[in-house]
Amino acid sequence: MRKFKIMFDKDKEIEWLDEMCRKGWAVKRFKYGLYTFEPCAPGEYIFDTDLNDKGLYVSQSYRDLLEEMDIEFLCSSGFWFLVRRKAVLGPFELYTDYESKIAQYRRIRNMFKGGAVLELLLMYIELGIFALKHEPMALILGILLLVMFFVLFKAALTMDDRLAVLKAKSEGEDVNCIMAQRMQKVRKMLMVGVVISCLGLLKIFPSPFSDLLAGAGTGIELVALIIFGWRKRSRNMI
Amino acid sequence: MEQDLPLTESIFYILLVLHRPLHGYGISKEVEEMTHGRVVLGAGTLYGAIKNLLKKRWIQIYKEEEDARKKKEYILTEEGKCIFEEEVKRLGSMLQDAKRRNYEKV
Numbered sequence: 001m002r003k004f005k006i007m008f009d010k011d012k013e014i015e016w017l018d019e020m021c022r023k024g025w026a027v028k029r030f031k032y033g034l035y036t037f038e039p040c041a042p043g044e045y046i047f048d049t050d051l052n053d054k055g056l057y058v059s060q061s062y063r064d065l066l067e068e069m070d071i072e073f074l075c076s077s078g079f080w081f082l083v084r085r086k087a088v089l090g091p092f093e094l095y096t097d098y099e100s101k102i103a104q105y106r107r108i109r110n111m112f113k114g115g116a117v118l119e120l121l122l123m124y125i126e127l128g129i130f131a132l133k134h135e136p137m138a139l140i141l142g143i144l145l146l147v148m149f150f151v152l153f154k155a156a157l158t159m160d161d162r163l164a165v166l167k168a169k170s171e172g173e174d175v176n177c178i179m180a181q182r183m184q185k186v187r188k189m190l191m192v193g194v195v196i197s198c199l200g201l202l203k204i205f206p207s208p209f210s211d212l213l214a215g216a217g218t219g220i221e222l223v224a225l226i227i228f229g230w231r232k233r234s235r236n237m238i
Numbered sequence: 239m240e241q242d243l244p245l246t247e248s249i250f251y252i253l254l255v256l257h258r259p260l261h262g263y264g265i266s267k268e269v270e271e272m273t274h275g276r277v278v279l280g281a282g283t284l285y286g287a288i289k290n291l292l293k294k295r296w297i298q299i300y301k302e303e304e305d306a307r308k309k310k311e312y313i314l315t316e317e318g319k320c321i322f323e324e325e326v327k328r329l330g331s332m333l334q335d336a337k338r339r340n341y342e343k344v
Binding site: 050053061062064065066068069071092093094095096097099100103104 | 246247261263266278279283284285287310
């Protein structure tokens, strides 16, 4: 059986794969959102996923360690790989303490963040091409890149929420307190955006610089507002 | 050296069992047995820790078997031993303080 599903939240993905396994379908491999399942005894395996330690592939020494620990390497696609272990061997997670979980979520968040920034830069280039040459293709690409930016940015924020919860747990702090601190940071970011765009609008600098400043300021404000809205929403869920 | 302490629980136990050479799986098995399952080292946690400890030179590769199935064994370096001793001293004095406080109360 095959299923197509694009997911940007590894915890939700594993939850889904474990649920499928309880129904008697064990995932065998995945590629670009296409998951291939094979029949299994209900609940036979527990799954987990991790970033490749070498970027696009998994090193032999990591594979050896997985094998020694009775963990079956299923496949690697993109930046991720998928593993499973027999459920009879007990609870299974690749990361077992707060410190390593936090480090891992941070890596994932930074990857999404880097991806989002890249999409944004490419979008600016495409929109610049459209403004200069009026090519419709450039506009379509620009819009697509904007959508991708939102998707990756949201994924990064989701990981950031997980990080806040983990940090609160490991340090015995209140999650709400950590979230409030982060809201403070977003407010600061918004202020910086406003100051930059004001500087641009005042036209102190020669023309292209002022316009660029105004544009950059608006961009920062926009991103801050998205984070603000997201945090407001996700706060109720935590 | 001071800023390396306190060690996390996982790192503490990894250094403790690496006073003699062990390969990856041996580390996790021994720690789990020693703590009666209280401290479990997942493969990702363990792999990250080994990489990190090698980089800090607190542990080193003891022996790499020449077979097709390479199994690396690791062991503490002198620096790793020093760090571990420092941490044991620190934990010991914490325990002493706690006990002393207890006696005073009673």
